[in-house]
Amino acid sequence: MGMLDSKVAVVTGAGRGLGREEIIDLAAHGARVVINEVNRPDAKAAAHETAELITNAGGEAIVVLGDCADSNDAEALMATTLDTYGDLNIMVNNAGFLRDKTIFGMSDDEFDSVVRVHLRGHFVNMRNATQHWRNRAKSGEQTYGRLLSTSSEAVLYGSAGQPNYAAAKAGIIAMTLGAAQLMGRYGVTCNTIMPRAETDMTNSGPTAAMFAAPESGFHHFDPANVAPLVSYLASPDAAHISGEVFVVWGNQVNVLQRPTVLPAHVNPDGEQKWTPQGLHASLSSHFDANYRSVYDGFALPIDQG
Numbered sequence: 001m002g003m004l005d006s007k008v009a010v011v012t013g014a015g016r017g018l019g020r021e022e023i024i025d026l027a028a029h030g031a032r033v034v035i036n037e038v039n040r041p042d043a044k045a046a047a048h049e050t051a052e053l054i055t056n057a058g059g060e061a062i063v064v065l066g067d068c069a070d071s072n073d074a075e076a077l078m079a080t081t082l083d084t085y086g087d088l089n090i091m092v093n094n095a096g097f098l099r100d101k102t103i104f105g106m107s108d109d110e111f112d113s114v115v116r117v118h119l120r121g122h123f124v125n126m127r128n129a130t131q132h133w134r135n136r137a138k139s140g141e142q143t144y145g146r147l148l149s150t151s152s153e154a155v156l157y158g159s160a161g162q163p164n165y166a167a168a169k170a171g172i173i174a175m176t177l178g179a180a181q182l183m184g185r186y187g188v189t190c191n192t193i194m195p196r197a198e199t200d201m202t203n204s205g206p207t208a209a210m211f212a213a214p215e216s217g218f219h220h221f222d223p224a225n226v227a228p229l230v231s232y233l234a235s236p237d238a239a240h241i242s243g244e245v246f247v248v249w250g251n252q253v254n255v256l257q258r259p260t261v262l263p264a265h266v267n268p269d270g271e272q273k274w275t276p277q278g279l280h281a282s283l284s285s286h287f288d289a290n291y292r293s294v295y296d297g298f299a300l301p302i303d304q305g
Helices: 017-028 041-056 071-085 108-138 163-186 205-211 227-233 276-283
Strands: 008-012 032-037 061-065 090-092 145-150 188-195 245-249 252-255
Touching (some): 008 017, 008 071, 008 108, 017 090, 017 227, 032 041, 041 061, 061 071, 108 163, 145 163, 145 227, 227 245
Parallel strands (some): 008 090, 032 061, 090 145
Antiparallel strands (some): 245 252
8 A cells, every 4th residue: 555545646847857756756655647748749758658657667647748837738637637537636836947047138038938837837737726625625525635836946045047947936935835824724735845956957057067966876966866755745644744845855855944034123213214324223233244245145055965
């Protein structure tokens, strides 16, 4: 018996990279899976190859091609899932791509296309999944729902060459946190992962050397290392975990600390409008000679191990 026996899982962008490893792991734990990929020859071939790997291992898998950010395609994905398996229990939004440029060199299309696939791609599938779970709960049916979103540490550290990607990934966290608050009453959990892995998005350009597999020993950036956390968060054992953000890679998982607001600076002149001089005098206690500008990101990088 697997911990996900009889559960139905959809993973977007599941033909290759992270999505492929995630859906293979979900299937290995007993889930019946739906592989969603964009309808291009290379992606289509990868999706069917992944499905064949799962079925050859004794699992159940189907392929549904379509644009994850297109409402009609997303509705078709949902309809096919329900027609085939009768339910949806696990929705993993993973699909994405990059179009890197600095903010002053980025075109409208380079911004819009990345935000569309990442943020809108999460939104339309989140909407369909949460509607399904809410309707089941309101009709008195048993509801098992796990929503998993994919963000990035670009949200924390800034990404000078990826303002489109970093903005979309920040939006994904905010949207997932809101969904977690809304869906908790129906017994549905919603969490976000920030994976570090060697994928099509990291194995070229300036990051290629960092993410490349070593000649020997443990490959910290193997995308297969990320998949167990996805399966765990999709499992009954994680039913109490929701609204969290995890950094996952290698043999490590970091849970992000929730944002903390520092004590307020109060106008020393009382209940009246600040003056620039008053703000400078008050804020200088924080932004003193030891202050370091956010030149390298909002937070210092997590220990690389």
